[in-house]
Amino acid sequence: MEKWPDNKAWLLVLPVFVIVAFSAIIPLLTVINYSVQDIFGPGQSVFVGVDWFREMLQDYRLREALWRQFLFSGLVLIIEIPLGVLIALAMPKRGWKASAALVTLALPLLIPWNTIGTIWIIFTRPDIGLLGAVINNLLGIPFDHTASPLDAWITVMLMEVWHWTPLVALLAYSGLRAIPEAYYQAARIDGASAWSTFLYVQLPKMRGVLTIAFLLRFMDSFLIYAEPFVLTGGGPGNSTTFLSLYLVKIALLQFDLGPGAAFSLIYFIIVLLFSFIFYQALQRVGKGETV
Amino acid sequence: MARIELSKIAHSYHPNPAEPADYALKRIHTVWKDGGAYALLGPSGCGKTTLLNIISGLVTPSRGQVLYDDRDVTPLPPEKRNIAQVFQFPVLYDTMSVYNNLAFPLRNRKMSDARIKERVLEVADSLDLTPFLNKKAAGLAADAKQKISLGRGLVRSDVAAILFDEPLTVIDPQMKWELRRKLKEIHEQLKLTFIYVTHDQTEALTFADQVAVMFEGEIVQLGSPQDLFENPEHRFVGYFIGSPGMNFLKCTIEGASAHIDGAGCIELAPEIAEKGRKADGKLEIGIRPMYLKIHTRWTKGMLKAGVKGVEDLGSYRIVTLDVAGRTLKAMLSESEAVPEGTVGVSFPRQWIRLFEDGWLIK
Known part of the structure; x- marks a missing residue:
């Protein structure tokens, strides 16, 4: 029987295409369009080619924000992944204690991001904040995130770790719970120490969830905006001005739509590139042939 | 190698067992002779895996004693009992090569590298695993994986007994026969005590010299395959062994x-x-x-x-x-x-x- 080409199936894909077009493709094309024009006002624009890209790539403030961003994301990953795994290992395995631990852990994840910033502003205030007052008055160490860049970084890091480590812990916990009991039994019979059991049973079995945790935390921390915006506003000086904070300053506060669009695209490509590199690298871990 | 005696063992998973129905094992009193090939046969839920885990030390019985060569090992954990266990599905260290999988139990016991190498090569040879030694264990077929699990037990020359918990469940029918033959061969070669849990009578009757039939937490009969067939001591044995049953x-x-x-x-x-x-x-x-x-x-x-x-x-x-x-x-x-x-x-x-x-x- 001869088969006639039937293109009706494309109609079924159409709704998805329309939704994706409105949610991603059209906005992205708009940004690309802006990035090659100098816009003076509604209907007044000039084509400028790649000038904005050139300008943005030479902008030292963007470069500083980029290094700051890498330092921030790097610290986030170095702290949150091991800490999350540790918490997951220490959590109760079953019963009401396990449920209680899960709910407690999930709490920071349920709080709106702006509120998180506000909580930490109050928490670290030297005069009335619980943490700030304790450090300043009881321990006698001057600590003020509005005055000292180091204190600002410490506060932002503490807030970030408090906010997102639970996500890593929950993912790691689910990975741990999925390991069949027989693996632990075999490890005991083989005389494996707790450390070997972790290294050769638990960690390899958690690879999948930890890859997800790693990528999520990298992307999220690289795009962080609301919490530092509320907490430090990028200061003191520019010390906590991360990429997204700087982008908003250019695109919305100064209303430089062209440079802002070029910046957005550079930002987008960096996130995409690094996520891809990390994914490939993590997929390869533990898959090569070794003796 | 050792003679394993189970003395008045009873086990319950309930914290406060009251009636007989709370007990997974009611009263087990039996001796496994050194070097014997035993099968524990029974339907699902009859307590055979519990009994196996009591022998290996993964479960501590509520009552009774486990004796290895008259030495009471009841409170000892599995790593102190010189026991090896092969599980229902292959349990491997995925990130390690076959060689490292086999060497793992010896490394944990701080054996010298030269001695480890000697043992691993010997065991790999008898299990036909030599060609795979440098491969990742994770990529192999199910039967090779089960052989590695078995190998991890065999490398320890001081092992008292090897316990099998339905080890052929995930193996293809054709390879099942092959692997069972290999098990028998290894048993004849090494004269280790093998205890083999299964719900498949063909497996039990072809593998073991002595078969213990379990029913509702009790061993109803321990005997040779012929005994079980001709003189079932309980109607359950008559009904369970043979197809169709008695x-x-x-x-x-x-x-x-x-x-x-x-x-x-x-x-x-x-x-x-x-x-x-x-x-x-x-x-x-x-x-x-x-x-x-x-x-x-x-x-x-x-x-x-x-x-x-x-x-x-x-x-x-x-x-x-x-x-x-x-x-x-x-x-x-x-x-x-x-x-x-x-x-x-x-x-x-x-x-x-x-x-x-x-x-x-x-």
């Missing part, structure tokens, strides 16, 4: 015969009838389907039966008979004629077994 008929003893209500009389061996008369429990006679004789014409001493169906299984046939509302199964060889309509069934005296409240009268 036929049972409720009866009363009158003189030297077993009287089957509404169906007639069957003559018994005099000493069996004698013991049956003295018994006051519920009596049943049991006979294996292969020993029943079918006659086209009924004569005295037989039971009258209607043929309900015949299943042809290739080399033999199974005939389903109706005896006054009770069902009997008989096995016929290919050469025997297929009976029809009303027939007579005779019970050869030497193959009739008499049970009181489920237990064999000897």
Whole structure:
């Protein structure tokens, strides 16, 4: 029987295409369009080619924000992944204690991001904040995130770790719970120490969830905006001005739509590139042939 | 190597067991001789895995003692017991090579690298794993993986016994046979105590010299495959071993015969009838389907039966008979004629077994 080409199936894909077009493709094309024009006002624009890209790539403030961003994301990953795994290992395995631990852990994840910033502003205030007052008055160490860049970084890091480590812990916990009991039994019979059991049973079995945790935390921390915006506003000086904070300053506060669009695209490509590199690298871990 | 004695073992997963039903194991009292090949056979949920885990030390029994060569090891964890266990599905260290998997138990016991190498190569050779030594364990087929699990037990030369928990569950039928042969070969070579848990009677009967049949938390019989077949000590053994299982008929003893209500009389061996008369429990006679004789014409001493169906299984046939509302199964060889309509069934005296409240009268 001869088969006639039937293109009706494309109609079924159409709704998805329309939704994706409105949610991603059209906005992205708009940004690309802006990035090659100098816009003076509604209907007044000039084509400028790649000038904005050139300008943005030479902008030292963007470069500083980029290094700051890498330092921030790097610290986030170095702290949150091991800490999350540790918490997951220490959590109760079953019963009401396990449920209680899960709910407690999930709490920071349920709080709106702006509120998180506000909580930490109050928490670290030297005069009335619980943490700030304790450090300043009881321990006698001057600590003020509005005055000292180091204190600002410490506060932002503490807030970030408090906010997102639970996500890593929950993912790691689910990975741990999925390991069949027989693996632990075999490890005991083989005389494996707790450390070997972790290294050769638990960690390899958690690879999948930890890859997800790693990528999520990298992307999220690289795009962080609301919490530092509320907490430090990028200061003191520019010390906590991360990429997204700087982008908003250019695109919305100064209303430089062209440079802002070029910046957005550079930002987008960096996130995409690094996520891809990390994914490939993590997929390869533990898959090569070794003796 | 060791002789393993289970002394009055009982185990419950409940924190405060009250009634017998709370116990996964009711009362286990048995000895596994050094170098024996044993099978623990029983249906799902009969407690066989629990018993295995008690022997290996993964579970501490609520009551009773585990003795290795008369040494009490009940409170000891598995790593202190010199035991190896092969699980239902292959348990491997995925990130390690086959070599490192096999070396792992020895490295944990701080053996020298040279000695480890010697042992690993030796074991890999006897399990035909040498070509895979440098490969990742994760990429191999299920049967090779199970061999690695077994190998991790065999590398330890001081191992007291190797326990198998339904190790062939995930293996393809063809490789099952192959792997079972390999197990037997290894057993003959090393004379280690093997304890093999399964719910598959073919596996148990072909693998083991001695089979322990478990039923509702008890070992109802420990014996050779032939014993289990010919002299099942409990009706469960008769029913569980053999395919189809033993036929049972409720009866009363009158003189030297077993009287089957509404169906007639069957003559018994005099000493069996004698013991049956003295018994006051519920009596049943049991006979294996292969020993029943079918006659086209009924004569005295037989039971009258209607043929309900015949299943042809290739080399033999199974005939389903109706005896006054009770069902009997008989096995016929290919050469025997297929009976029809009303027939007579005779019970050869030497193959009739008499049970009181489920237990064999000897």
